[in-house]
Amino acid sequence: MRSVTIDDVAKAAGVSIKTVSRVVNREPNVRAATKEKVEAAIKELNYRPNQSARGLASRRSYMIGLVYDSPSPNYLANLQAGMIEACRESHYGMALNPVSYHAPDMVDQVMHWARQAFLDGVVLTPPLTDSEPLLEALRAQDIPVVILSSRSTLGTPAVLIDEVEAAYQMTRHLIEAGHSRVALVKGHPDHYASRCREEGFLKAMKEAGLDILDGYVAQGYFDFASGRKAAADLLSLPVPPTAIFASNDDMAAAAIYEAHSRKLNVPGDLAVAGFDDTPLSRQVWPGMTTVRQPIRAMGRQAAEALMDAMTAEGREKLAEQGEMVIDFELQLRGSTAR
Known part of the structure; x- marks a missing residue:
C-alpha cells in the first residue's frame, strides 16, 4: 500500500x-x-x-526541546504529556535534556545540545527559567524560548499560574477550617514558585492575624525525602502544627506518610494540603487537598506557542504575549476535611 x-x-x-x-x-x-x-x-x-x-x-528541524533540572517525577510526566500531545498534532518531535542548574558549564551544555539537535525552540522549567545567562545565550542564537512557572526579567514569554494567589487561597482554606497553627513546607530555594507560594502563605496568615510560631516554616526541596524530614521536624516541635501546607504534592504525601507513622489521624489530628494536583494526590489516603495547577495544559500551551513562533510574524506575536496566565483551582479532598 x-x-x-x-x-x-x-x-x-x-x-x-x-x-x-x-x-x-x-x-x-x-x-x-x-x-x-x-x-x-x-x-x-x-x-x-x-x-x-x-x-x-523550510530549513527547520521540526524539533523542540525541553530542558529541566530534576523536577518532581509527577510534574515532569504531566508536562511531557502535554507537550507531546501538541507536538504530535503538528507533526513535531521533542527532545529532552536534563541538566544541573548549578553546573559551572550549564549554559554551554544547553547551547551545545540545542545546536547539535538543530532545535527550533526550547521550553525551560524552574529553576533554569531564572538563569539570565542561559536566556541571553538562547536569545543571542535566535532560538525561541518559552519558560514555565516563572517570570523573566528579560521579558521572555512565560506560561504560569498566579502562584501567590493560589497559595493564599489554600492557606485561607486551612484557616477557615479552624486551624490557627498552620505550618508551611517550602519548596526548593532556587525556584521562583517556592518564593511565590511562601509569599501567599505569609499574606494569608498576616491577614487573619495569626502568628507563625518558631520553626513553622520548614525547608523542603520538592521531593518526598525532604518533605518527610520537614514534616518530622514540624511534628516534633513542643507545640506542633494542626495543619501543614506543603509546596508540592510529593512533600504533602510525605507529610501524610509521616503522620501515619506517628499514629496520627489525617485529617483529625493533622490536616495536610499540597500543590499541583498530580496523580499522587489521588493515590494517597485520605485523598489529598491540593491546588490544581494544570501542568499538562501548561506544557501543551508552551509547545504550541513555540511552534507558532516559527515564522517572523509568529515570533513577534509570541513576544507580545508576554505572560500566558492559566487558571488554577483548589481541589478539596479528605486530607483537610473537618
Missing part, C-alpha cells in the same frame, strides 16, 4: 499543495474554514509529513 502524500491531502481538501504545507507548518494567514478542511483531510487519510523533506524545504 503506497504512502499518503501531500498531493493526496490537497486533492481531498480541494486546496493547493502550498495551502496544505502552510497548515502543516502552522503558518499564519490561513482562513479558519480552509484550515479545518485540510486538518480533516489529514486525519481522514492519516497523513504523516516526511520530516526530512519538510526540514530541507
Whole structure:
C-alpha cells in the first residue's frame, strides 16, 4: 500500500499543495474554514509529513526541546504529556535534556545540545527559567524560548499560574477550617514558585492575624525525602502544627506518610494540603487537598506557542504575549476535611 502524500491531502481538501504545507507548518494567514478542511483531510487519510523533506524545504528541524533540572517525577510526566500531545498534532518531535542548574558549564551544555539537535525552540522549567545567562545565550542564537512557572526579567514569554494567589487561597482554606497553627513546607530555594507560594502563605496568615510560631516554616526541596524530614521536624516541635501546607504534592504525601507513622489521624489530628494536583494526590489516603495547577495544559500551551513562533510574524506575536496566565483551582479532598 503506497504512502499518503501531500498531493493526496490537497486533492481531498480541494486546496493547493502550498495551502496544505502552510497548515502543516502552522503558518499564519490561513482562513479558519480552509484550515479545518485540510486538518480533516489529514486525519481522514492519516497523513504523516516526511520530516526530512519538510526540514530541507523550510530549513527547520521540526524539533523542540525541553530542558529541566530534576523536577518532581509527577510534574515532569504531566508536562511531557502535554507537550507531546501538541507536538504530535503538528507533526513535531521533542527532545529532552536534563541538566544541573548549578553546573559551572550549564549554559554551554544547553547551547551545545540545542545546536547539535538543530532545535527550533526550547521550553525551560524552574529553576533554569531564572538563569539570565542561559536566556541571553538562547536569545543571542535566535532560538525561541518559552519558560514555565516563572517570570523573566528579560521579558521572555512565560506560561504560569498566579502562584501567590493560589497559595493564599489554600492557606485561607486551612484557616477557615479552624486551624490557627498552620505550618508551611517550602519548596526548593532556587525556584521562583517556592518564593511565590511562601509569599501567599505569609499574606494569608498576616491577614487573619495569626502568628507563625518558631520553626513553622520548614525547608523542603520538592521531593518526598525532604518533605518527610520537614514534616518530622514540624511534628516534633513542643507545640506542633494542626495543619501543614506543603509546596508540592510529593512533600504533602510525605507529610501524610509521616503522620501515619506517628499514629496520627489525617485529617483529625493533622490536616495536610499540597500543590499541583498530580496523580499522587489521588493515590494517597485520605485523598489529598491540593491546588490544581494544570501542568499538562501548561506544557501543551508552551509547545504550541513555540511552534507558532516559527515564522517572523509568529515570533513577534509570541513576544507580545508576554505572560500566558492559566487558571488554577483548589481541589478539596479528605486530607483537610473537618
